[in-house]
Amino acid sequence: MSPSTAVAAPRAGSTAAPRPGRGRGRTLTGPALAVLLLGAAVWVVGFTGVLGVRTVTVTGARALSAEQVRSAAAVPDRQPLARVDLAAVRDRVSGLAGVERVAVSRSWPGTVRITVTERQGVAVVERSGGVFLVDHAGHVFQRVAARPRGVPRLAIEGVGPADPATRSALAALTALPAPVVAQIAKIAAPSPESVTLHLSGRRTVLWGGAADSAAKAAALTALLRKPATVYDVSTPSIVTTR
Known part of the structure; x- marks a missing residue:
């Protein structure tokens, strides 16, 4: 008969060693997930062509053609709509001799709207x-x-x-x-x-x-x-x- 092996009982208050692999997978907290999603949204809207310019509409042009106005506006195709400098577009179109006033706005998901008021000859x-x-x-x-x-x-x-x-x-x-x-x-x-x-x-x-x-x-x-x-x-x- 083999001699018996004594097993020491754990002392009171001692902590068991963690099992291998426990605690390695962590779940994102609510605030961290929100920051991640916000960053992804900013990147998509501001730095990709997903919400880029696809159409430039022109209203109010009579003596001028819509193509003349678009050419002066010089809005790059697929430029992120959020990053279009509306004031710069307005200034470029205002440089046309026949234009008295210009209004420029965004229309999501991918349109720049240009409204011109032409000069009237008196x-x-x-x-x-x-x-x-x-x-x-x-x-x-x-x-x-x-x-x-x-x-x-x-x-x-x-x-x-x-x-x-x-x-x-x-x-x-x-x-x-x-x-x-x-x-x-x-x-x-x-x-x-x-x-x-x-x-x-x-x-x-x-x-x-x-x-x-x-x-x-x-x-x-x-x-x-x-x-x-x-x-x-x-x-x-x-x-x-x-």
């Missing part, structure tokens, strides 16, 4: 043998074959938005109702205070400066009912004809 100016449209603010923006019917010619040196004589002439033009504007062939302004309107039928209107344009427009509209060759509304409280 007068023309002759330059370098050509005829160019002028908008209500004095911007010269588009060459045309001939003066459109009902659109007056500005006989002013240095037509532009910063030119005082241009501003005075356009103040008169925008104050007048359409039926009167249709009768104007030419607007001369040697100075900001000496605007003269040349109407059809060899009639002349002495307008003066930009002050009291609304009162002058009302007075002229009434005076044109009387036949005359010269209408002086430069002082709207004392108008004369001859």
Whole structure:
């Protein structure tokens, strides 16, 4: 009979040795998982083409083509939509001569929307043998074959938005109702205070400066009912004809 083997009982308070492999697999906690998912979402949205630009839509273009606007916008295809610099796109499109205002926005998942407001020609100016449209603010923006019917010619040196004589002439033009504007062939302004309107039928209107344009427009509209060759509304409280 073999001798018995004594087995020592564990002491009170002692800890059993861990089994091999226990504790190696760990589960992500809620906050850690949230951070991981957020990072993945940022990467997908901001650094991949999954939510990239696929379409650039253009509305409001009439004289300009949609392709001209897209070319000026220069939005790279498949660029992450979240990283498109909308202000830069707006500035590039605003550089087109015929554009007055631009609005640019994102439309998920992959569209950049561009809305343009084009300049409207209210007068023309002759330059370098050509005829160019002028908008209500004095911007010269588009060459045309001939003066459109009902659109007056500005006989002013240095037509532009910063030119005082241009501003005075356009103040008169925008104050007048359409039926009167249709009768104007030419607007001369040697100075900001000496605007003269040349109407059809060899009639002349002495307008003066930009002050009291609304009162002058009302007075002229009434005076044109009387036949005359010269209408002086430069002082709207004392108008004369001859």
